[in-house]
Amino acid sequence: MATMRDVAQRAGVSAKTVSRVLRNDRYVSDGVRERVNAAVNDLQYVPNMLAVTFRSGRDAAIGIAVPDIADPFFAQVVQAVEIQARARQTAVIVTSLGYDADYEQSAVEALLQRRVLGLICCPVSSDQSYLRPWLERTAMVFVDRAPARIVAD
DSSP: OOOHHHHHHHHTSOHHHHHHHHTTOTTSOHHHHHHHHHHHHHHTOOOOHHHHHHHHSSOSEEEEEESOTTSHHHHHHHHHHHHHHHHTTOEEEEEEOTTOHHHHHHHHHHHHHTTOSEEEEOOOSSOOGGGHHHHTTSEEEEOSSOOSSSOOO
16 A cells, blocks of 8 residues: 555655645645646555544544434434535544443443544433543534533533
8 A cells, every 4th residue: 555655756755745735735836736646646545544633633523423323313413414524525433322321421432532523412321421521622512312411512
């Protein structure tokens, strides 16, 4: 699998220049942009999203936790979120909580530990106080049911 350094070497530029081209930075000349894009195509380079997440400290994804993705209401919620996320080139990670209150915390924290940009949650337990440490660093919205023991939208 090709790396950004491989692309840079093929195009005769630095890895930083490859990064600028991939981000569509306007301060790259057309000639350099063409060479980098040709190298990307030749090497079939695919950006390593894990590395991007590591560098930025945030995943380019939104987490959604619902009781049952087969339920028509929650399926529509997930679909609406995916439509909006797609328009913003953001991935959506969905987890189905079931109606098991004991499973909610571990499932939701698994999403949050991925450093998602935000969380949309329909809680099934009667206590979301486990989310307090996450409230300041992750945007959260609750759907269908209000959260208990924390203050959130």
